[in-house]
Amino acid sequence: MATLANRPFVKMNGLGNEIVVLDLRADPVMVPPQEARALARPEALPFDQIMALYPPKRAGTDAFVRIINADGSEAGACGNGTRCIALYESVRTGRDHLVFESPAGLLDCRMVPDGITADMGAPRFGWQEIPLAHAVAHTDAVDLTLENLSSPALANVGNPHATFFVDEAEAVDLARLGPLLERHELFPDRANIGIARLLAPDHIRLDVWERGAGLTRACGSAACAAAVNAMRTGRSPRADNRPVRVSLPGGDLFIVWRAADDHILMTGPAETEFEGVLAPDMLGLASGTPA
């Protein structure tokens, strides 16, 4: 039976977004969703995402990465996790340019003085691309209201996001409304929910309810979505030499939406916390489970 039992892990974080890195390149095994859910328990190794590294499928890439949420579901993108695996691979190889492939495309990462810059690719805004359950004419202010939240701007940045721009973020009960919006009938694949408040045209305060993980201290892809949604709705300026700063509970990310190729560049830190081995009981298995 495929199991993660006895596999080594590295616990990392990107602005407090809790990431477990599993380097499975030497002996690949798919991550069983039930083991992921068990591992996420507070008494095991609580995490928001697992970044599981597999042998590269494409020449010139370091690894193929699968992203597993705390609820066992799989995601196409994870900005904070991408910076974590870039740091992991940079420390391992001594290189400062790393390229990963995720189910959503290539992730080109560079170590820079301020942390790591990850190229998150080009955002998509078509209703089928988000995806939505039915056609809408525009995705920059969609007809969706829940209590004091309305008219989100949507983006797919490898995963689906709804950004609600508000005047007072404090007035939003995201812990209660997040789960309802994540599973709103408009979003057949569910969605990540961002509550954004403009502190200045180039500075956004953002709180996020993550699909499959709930309230987190930071979400890199949500920061990318909030920044491009702010730029495309005229709330924020779009300039290659002037990033938009996105302040999350865990800290700041800096986002550029590059004119030449429409790609989003996200810059921020990543941190290694500790390493260990996944004991069977952490995965909800009886001890003595063979690897």
Ligand SMILES: N[C@@H](CCC[C@H](N)C(=O)O)C(=O)O
């Ligand atoms: N924490 C992430 C996003 C992880 C995936 C997301 N929850 C989803 O299911 O789409 C980030 O930093 O981007």
